[in-house]
Amino acid sequence: MRIVDVNEYYSPTGGGVRTYLDRKMRILAELGHELIVIAPWDEDRVEDRPDGGRIYWVKSPPLILDRNYWLFRDGGPVCALLDELKPDVVENCSPWRPAWFIGDWRGDALKIFFAHNDNMGAYPHRWLEGIASPERIERWFSWYTRYMDKFLGKYDAFVTNGPALAKRYRARGLHVDAAMPLGIDRNHFSPDLRDEKLRASMLAQLDLPPEAHLLIGLGRHHKEKRWPVVIDAVERAGADMPVGLMLLGDGPQRATLERQIAGNSHIRLFRPVYERERFCRILASADALIHGSDQEPFGLVASEALASGLPLIVPNDGGCAEVADPLFSETYQPKDSKSAAAAIRRLFAREPAILRAAARHAAGQVLSDRDHAIALVDYYRELLAGRRRSAVA
Template sequence: MKLVDVTEFYSQRGGGVRTHLTEKAAAAARRGHEHLVFAPGPRHATDPGVRYIPGPSLPYDPTYHLLWRVGAARRLLRAERPDVLEIHSPYVAAIAALGLQPSEFGVRTFVWHSDFIDTYLRGGLERRLTVVFRGRAPRAADRLVEPLWAHVRRIAAACAMTVVGSRWQKYKLEQHGVARVEHIPFGIEPGRFAPERRSEARRQELLAGRTGPLVLAIGRFAVEKRWDVVVDAYARLAERRPGAVLAVFGDGPERHVFQDRLGARDDVRVLGFERDRDLLAVTLASGDLLLHGCPYETFGLGVAEAIASGLPVVVPDAGGAAEQAPPESAVQYPAGDVAACVAAAEALLAVHPAELRARAAVAARRVPSVVDHFDALFGRYRELLAR
């Protein structure tokens, strides 16, 4: 098969969609399929298997670029005549892909990577409308975002299937009338993330003479990730456990906001975006706890990798992170509630470390593999093409 993906969610730094598509390329190559990604990027950017369409960087996060040359994108896609044309973002990439005629591809599919309506718009709208509409604000907010859901329905109606990585997203999309939604769970790289990668040397390197616990956090520095909850919860936890250290993997447009909220602390290590996946795996396996704040994850790759590494996790009770949370080594808290987040962390830390690691090791074995995901996905492609 010839597989072509088009997306705007393709950062020069990295991120969930880029990781997904990189793993898809590897999976396609192992199975003898041809794979190409079309994405906006800098004029002279080059990456194997990626054809960049030059576009300006976005003001909020300059590592992402604007796909504004719809005609050029459409011509490039049309020239490939793919067996499977897959849309990975609901903006201009979707408009470009929907402009192709059915004779110019085999099947067209859509992957729902980001709950952009509720994540970026609806919650803020409801809070502002409460001032005027009071108890009617939720319905007013729903009416205002309905045209966006109509846009999502139009994309899905023109595709043979819409793929989601979590059950809660399948339910949500179906509640909004989106057609042909299929839950094909995302997964992690097999063999890389595992409890056996725990390293006392790495743990002591990050603790730097402190007694612990070693608390980890991972994710893009963006407003929807709710780093305010992580920072505030850790600050309270550190008051109770003065030997604690917080090690943070991440970067993004809200880094300055994160740093300002954090203030000057000698017990926090801000490690940036870790490109060495093996070092990341060793670090996740060597921590005591993951603190996570985002209630909007459509899957939550970082959380999945932490669980697969045998790391106990504290996650909000909403979104893909909550869906993944294993009962034996995770505690959920009401999203946005800092005090509850601290209590959840304390509940896990109260368990004897050896017992907690043993529980987490059991949970680690249940994390789905990206191999299983692409086996299922490519199987569905074949079925759709055979119709």
């Protein structure tokens, strides 16, 4: 099967979508399939990947607000490439110009709109938070839902990257054909990487003894991650128990967060750790993951933490909530630091051995990215077979 992903979120310096597609290219090649990405960039260029797959870069203007990304100017060059490549399946995740020119392309391929995010949650709900209720914001921007419904009618299927996104879109009245949860690279994460000496060292950096509780937070310092809520919650819980927070990440809110934790030696900001083996050892050596965002489309960090044997403290809405089983997790009301502090207290009031055993058992059940790729190809195969049966009939 040849799959072509027309993707405006893929760039040389991109984030999660780029990581997902790079890994997916390799896995599909191993399974005997081919994934080709068509992405906008500074110049026309073809890039063959040695472990399978190919990138067609199409000369396009940059995104003014974020120079890490580019936007397709028009669909002509992209559709010409599709005519040349003759794919079995075309994927697109952009709701803007590509949504229409891919939908109108006259090729024989299966057309899939694959949602990686929710623009309503990422922008209007965040911008207008505190000004209007979520229900009113949804009503104000119902035009966007109607807009999506129009172009989705041109596609054979609307697929999301997990149940959290599917619930949001279905709540707005859109028809979602399938929720295909993403997976992680299970080759790196493991509870066996836990290092008690490293844990004690990390607690010492937080001015805490080895018997204290070590929380870890992962993610960009961005408003949507709600790190101020997490920091406030840890400070509240710290009044009743010895608990510290290591926050790994960076971003535009860093200075704001540093001012918030000033004077609290039990909470520290650390730069991202890009060396995979070291990062996985750090993650496995914490006592629990805490997360603040209720807008995560897919709980990637929660899955990575769980694969490392960590219990979870996460909001009761969003992608992280989808993997937060009560056996090894505590949830709280989004944006509520008092509720989050109570969740911290509840988690560490449990019997540690039983809690960690439950998390360790769950680690073996985390979906891998290979599992995701296999399930996605099987789903596309079923759709193609259904189309052939309809044609014969």
